[in-house]
Amino acid sequence: MARSLWKGAISFGLVHIPVEMYPATTEHGLDLTMLDRRDFSPVGFKRYNKSNNKEVPWDDIVKGYEYSDGDYVVLSEEDLRAANPEKTGAIDIMAFVDAEEVPLLYYETPYYLAPGKGGDKVYALLRETLRKTGKIGIATVVIRVKQHLAALLCVDDTIVMQTLRYPDEIRATDELKIPSKSSKTASVTDKEVKMAMALVEGMSEDWNPDQYHDTYREDVLALVEKKVKAKQTKTITQPGKEARSAPSSNVVDLVALLQQSLGKKSGKAAPAEEEEDDEPPPPKRSRKPADASDEEAAPSRPRKVAAKTTEKIAAVAKAKKPAAKSTTAAKPAARRKAAA
Secondary structure, three states, X not given: OOOOOEEEEEEEOOEEEEEEEEEOOOOOOOOOOOEEOOOOEEOOOOOEOOOOOOEOOHHHOOEEEEEEOOEEEEEOHHHHHHOOHHHHOEEEEEEEEEHHHOOHHHEXXXXXXXXXXXXXXXXXXHHHHHHHHOEEEEEEEEXXXXXXXXXXXXXXXXXXEEEEOOHHHOOOXXXXXXXXXXXXXXXXXXXXHHHHHHHHHHHOOOOOHHHOOOHHHHHHHHHHHHHHHXXXXXXOOOOOOOOOOOOOOOOOOHHHXXXXXXXXXXXXXXXXXXXXXXXXXXXXXXXXXXXXXXXXOOOOOOOOOOOHHHHHHHHHOOOOOOOOOOOOOHHHHHHHHHHO
16 A cells, blocks of 8 residues: 555544545556657656756755745745644544535545544544435645645545535636527437437446456557567657548437437347348339329338337337438439430
8 A cells, every 4th residue: 555645633523533645546547758759768857947057956956935026935844834734734524515415526536544543433433424424524634735625425434535626626618619408409309318318228237347447558558569579669650641531411310320329239238139020021113203192211120129228219219211212203304404
């Protein structure tokens, strides 16, 4: 386990719980090194004095606050702690609220809280209280040089402190072009909503985080291994022409897309094989000019599917095929145009 990031206490009312804070997450990104493309040497950063351009070692670096142009107040770690000892050493719970009242947009970074020396009993008391009431504690805590809003919640047998964003740190959506419910361009029908709900129900399953992983990172590492085996360790791949997808129409047939989605394997529901058709195929008919009454095409045959989602969608709506355009009716007009 990593070493503790912070030591202090949880405080609410007259209760004082000594705790230590540990990181609850770890990053598995791609650690790419910057190289000079001329000789592929690593490119590094230097901490340098802007006045004389000389490198500055860590031991000679201090922190300062610029109160006017070019003038600084030097602040040491002791100064930052002494500014408000109570705030820098305590997770101060101000209120308890229902967990669902805090929007997910506010949640930021999680930290594990473990009991400090002599804090097992009061730690367990707070944990069980949070568990049985279904509440979370809203607190403030100073980490490094910033005071955070935080939520204390119970996850299994551990109290987790989740830092929260302040309301002024969340940007408004006023400048975004969000369609309203009454918008004509984004209006949806009850039929489309019911089909989408059937698709969601078919894809619903128990939360299993172990089945999700960073497939992009794995693909990049596989490409690295492939280049190493091919001895392409210092070859720069030039950008090629990307295949452009055909421009899509502004008119989207949501019903057709939802029906196609329901026909595929979605979530735990998987369609069974289509049963063989026992009826003989209909006799072929000669082509005739299409009348207005003949414009409707026959509905497609329903498939008997094991998945419950497809049964629901069959009850909601039947698939419709677009009316076939007559080619023979256009021939006389083409002949008249050629004669002219």
